[in-house]
Amino acid sequence: MLDLRLIREDPDRVRASQRARGESVDVVDQLLAADEARRSSLTEFERLRAEQKALSKDIPSASGDEKQALLVRAKELSAQVKDAEAAADDAQRELDELALVPSNVIVDGVPAGGEDDYTVLREVGERPDLGTGEQARDHLEIGESLGAIDTERGAKVSGARFYFLTGVGAQLELAILNLALATAAEAGFTPMITPTLVRPEIMSGTGFLGAHADEVYRIEADDMYLVGTSEVALAGYHSNEIVDLSNGPLRYAGWSACYRREAGSYGKDTRGIIRVHQFHKVEMFSYCRAEDAVDEHERLLGWEERMMAAIEVPYRVIDTAAGDLGASAARKYDCEAWLPSQSRWLELTSTSNCTTFQARRLGVRERTDGGTRHVATLNGTLGTTRWIVAILENHQQPDGSVRVPVALRPYLGGRELLTPAGT
Template identity: 55%
Template sequence: MIDIKFLREHPDVVRASQKGRGESVELVDQILAIDEKKRAAVTEFETLRQEQNTLSKSVGAAKGDEKAALLENAKALADKVKAADTKRAQVEEQTKALILQLSNLLDTQAPIGGEEDFLIIEHVGTPRDFGKDGFEPKDHVELGKLLGAIDTERGAKVAGSRSYYLTGVGALLEFALVNYAIQSAVKNGFTPVIPPVLVNPAAMEGTGFLGQAAENVYRIEKDDVYLVGTSEVPLAAMHMDETLPVDKLPLRYAGYSSCFRREAGTYGKDTRGIIRVHQFDKVEMFTFCKPEDAQAEHLRLLQWEKDFLSAMEIPFRVIDVASGDLGSSATRKFDIEAWIPTQDAYREVTSTSNCTEFQGRRLNIRYKDSEGVKAIATLNGTLVAIPRMIVAILENHQNADGTVNVPAALQPFLGMKKFEVV
């Protein structure tokens, strides 16, 4: 949520941010207009309440006919106070509803444009030349069958399109990735968490996932709960309506959970294999920190993601995501894209976002220092999204005979150096 005081004092900054995102600039003026009405309604209510308090004191001191007259006036005034209070509450609710439609302020360093207008920050590693190795690489679906690791046919039979089974070494590879990720996170000061994946509307709305991202959210209407698309949601809402002590910051969590996404609007995209699926497991990093520390923390999250990809021995690039492709909560986002040999392209495998105080205000999470109580900043970053990491590992480390070499970092968790054809 944008600070209304900032919006009043710097409306042009908010307008420029909305324009950069390709979102409604007019919304800013609508909010300013209703904010004026809200403040007028609050003033009217408080003035009437003060009159009511003054009149109540006069009634207590009056006698006889004077008291009867004052009581009559008090009754009429009470009706006015009630009406003013109702008006105030309605306008405040309307104001909040409009403010919730505003996305976070863009970082001035974020590139402006649509999905294809990202900036490449760096390349790490060199894509493998399979021609020199003397064979044409197989894709992860074919490798998954050879290894007995991935079964998309039975997944579709049981759960529909974009569904799959991880079996044998596929399942073992997931456990290894999760264990390595959690071990790495703990070394870096994160507390491991297994959060709920069913959350209430306040948690989903507070993190910003009921706006532009709502079409990809699964909702269980009978119980009015949502399946999360990322553990960012329950991790952020974990401290909803709390005030955190400053000496506990930064507070870092690593959440492991299943994630659910409808993948609306992606008809025909990535229908083969497990790159784009409805259910997957993920280890997500989440940080609560002071706003002035958020930019530095964002770079730390990115570095931990880079370290993970490097440990998997996979070539990748880091991109600065363009404004029109940001989620509503993010002021800036970096994606890491792994090289996928059979697609001859880099594909997103992790991302990290700085959400500044946007989610903190929406979830009413604050921290207290010597100067008082302030809104807290939040950041998130994927340490490992299992299916896409499996795709990257299988395709980059395959051999001509269909076997796949296991990255050295995962060998202690798997007890093997190679996945054999079954």
């Protein structure tokens, strides 16, 4: 939800943001009109209410025909006040509904355009010399030889895009997530195990029920939603609260199962565990002062890059284009790992600066000398199931084994190599 003052005072900035995203600019004028209608109807209600109060003071001292006339007018005013209040309420509801339509205003410097219009900020690490195409084994072939991934039985039990992580596959996922949680705790984040079912107002408050609502699983019988990231639960953690940021940002690291319908992705990444319906993730989440959000965003990206270095995969950082941002994000950086089997980059992490967009919807504020104001929220991935893909492919060895990155070895019993099952 945007600040109405911004829309009133700088509508061109909001229009430019909508245009850069490839979204309608008409909503800005609609919001301005709805805001004017609300203020006009509220003014009329307050004028009539003031007249009603003044009249009620005059009636006791009046007599005869004058009193009768005042009583008649009082009755008329009562009806007019009721109608004016209803009109003001309707105007407020219309404005509230419209206010949920525009996406967050992008930060200056975000590339305009769609999915392919990102800017590459840097590339880190050397791509492994494994050959390309069919010469490099893909993660599923490697995972099956290690006895780590079973998509066939996953599909038998649950359908397409489900899988079992077995043996060392399960241990590898836990190693990634435990390293992520340890990294977060060392950086001062509070570790959290979060709910994976949330109420509609929490899911809506984070901005996930807009254009991409069809990606979210809904449990109709209970009117609850399965989260696609612990960001949702962590954003709702302080909903309708006044938080204390006097000692710096409030930072949480949430570990949860995550669920995505992957609607609209028919035919994309159907092999293996790149694009699946269920996975695990450790997500960073930060509440900070609005003026600190840009710097906090860089810090979250820094922790993500620390994890990229820890799993020893070549990666690049991209500044995502406006049209490829979620509704809540004002800017998003992705870390993409090199995928040898497909000779392409694969997103492993993203971090978003949501400014005050989510906090306005969820009622998260801080107290200042001038009263209360909304805080900024930010999020970023610190470890997830998909990382198995990049690790298996980039660390595969000619003999069929997989080298374990040094940082993960303590979480895998000191193992340096993962070897094919039966060897």
